Amino acid sequence: MTEHHNGAPPAPRFGVNYTPTDDWFHHWLDFDLDAVRADLDSIADLGFDHIRAFPLWPIFQPNRTLIRPKAVQQLVALVDAAGERGLDVAVDGLQGHLSSFDFRPAWTLTWHRRNIFTAPEVVDAQAAYLRTLGSALADRRNFIGLTVGNEINQFSSDPHPDPDLITPEQAETWLLRMLDACEQGAPGRLHVHAEYDAAWYQDAHPFTLAHSARLGGATAVHSWVFNGTAQRYGSQATATAQHAAYMIELSKAWARDPHRPVWLQEVGAPSPHIPAPQAPGFAEATVAAALDCPDLWGITWWCSHDVDRSLADFPELEYSLGLLTNDRQVKPAGRSIARIIQAVRADGHRPPRPRATGLVVDASQESFKRAELAPGGTYFEAFMRLVEAGARPTAVxxxxxxxxxxxxxxxITEIITIDDV
Structure with missing residues (x-):
């Protein structure tokens, strides 16, 4: 990862989470490199510089001691095809959980049920898998690094219907082991872990904000306004447009490095919470707010292409999150993002000014609840009142x-508390 403490920070990256048009992520079962190339062409045409790719864990490691060489070769072929189109690639490992579906290998379930975070033989196998993916890609110049898994924290607590319960200490031990395996496989790359916002907002959740902000090469943020933000405040409210920026700045309170990079790794415009006609405006407002956050590594939009409606049982909103249709036609939100990328590159990179107003998070109190940070919470609402008053707050x-x-x-030159707002 590029250090920039003594010089100008690098320009933020613009990418997209790659959702294949043929058979969604089930495409790994019938991998078609020509179809992948066509998808990547349509992504590159919008001006993106990277994608995030998702191998499905049960397909790549169907047995605890079998990591399929052909599947790994297909992943390498995808990365190479992206490089031919000027796209860098970040690869997720333990999928894990995607778009309401769980993908866990049979050797962790039913007759072989073991806690995926603490069972020694499972953890050893996960580490071997991540090392294998990293080693296969370590010599590819366009390989960014590994994300341990996509929102795998959802397996650890409510509301999952059958969670593998762990403590915060066990969560940290597991994360450190997985990140070490990533580094062993591909030394020096940007390796991160990524949780959904229960880690930020849900009391007693074993994965914490401190884990997100201190472990790995950058803090990964997944911002989804269907979490109660859009429902509570409205699709065009300040809180909705600023939610991603809020999460970026909130993470900095827990970071030990004052210039730790933050990667807005997932953000999208979910319908009907963001009605389709409002999606371009939401995209523009969300990206503008994120770009006003210092130390932003980049923005990776969810997602590239719509899910084919011939596939069953997805939540309705999942079918229409793409910046392109399932037949690779650019949607209005895709055109908006493309214009933003073009404008930022044309203007050159001007890092945002520091956020001089620090809003205090008193997390050391025994009475502190993460719910105070969530939409509707006292801290969240104080932060948004400051934004509406014209301030550019951050968290301390x-x-x-x-x-x-x-x-x-x-x-930071001004410190205020929520009682001052």
Missing amino acids: LAERAGDHEHLAARG
Whole structure:
């Protein structure tokens, strides 16, 4: 990962989560490189510089001691095809969970049911799998790095119907083991882990904001306004447009490095929470707000192409999240994102000014609840009131509110509490 503490930060990256047009992620069962190339052409035409790719864990590792060489070769072929089109590739490992479906190998279920976070033989197999993927891609110049898995924290707690329960300490032990396996496979690449927002907003969830903001090469943010934000405040409210930026800035309170990169790794315009005619405006407002956050590594939109409606049982919103249709036609939101990318590149990269107003998070109190950070919570609403008043707030832990060195490193000149707002 590029260090930029003593110079100008690199320009933020613009990418998209790649959803194949042929058979969605089931395309790994009948991998067609020509279809993948056509999809990648349509992505590159919009001006993106990277994609996020998703091998399905049960297909790649159907037995605890079998990592299929042909599947790994197909992943390498996808990465190479992307490179031919000027696209870098970040690869997720343990899929895990995608679009309401769980993908766990049979050797972790029913008769072989074992906790995927703590059973030693399962953890060893996961580490071997991540090392294998990393090793296969380590010499590809357009390989960004590995994400441990997509929102795999949803297996660890409610509301999953059959969770593998763990403690925060066990979650951290598992994350460190997985990230180490990624580094062993592909040294020096950008390896991260990615949770859905229960880690930020759900009391007693074993994965925490501190895990997100301190482990791995960057903090990965997954911002979805169907989490109650759009329902509570409305599709065109400040809170809805600013939700992704809020999560980016909230993470910085827990980060030890004052310039830790933050990757907005998933964000999208879910219908009907964001009605289709409003999707371009939502995309523009969300991206503009994120670009106003210092130390943003990049934005990776969810997703590239719509899900084919011949596939059954997806939640309705999943079918229409693409920037392109299932037959690769650009949608209005896709045109909006393409214009933004073009404008940012044409204007050159001007890093945003530091966010000088620090809103204190008093997370050390025994009475503190993560729900206070969630939409409708006292902290969330104070933050949004500041934004509506014209401020550009960021988050600061109470224990650092008097740390002048930390505040100076982040450019914070004003400290306020939620009682002041």
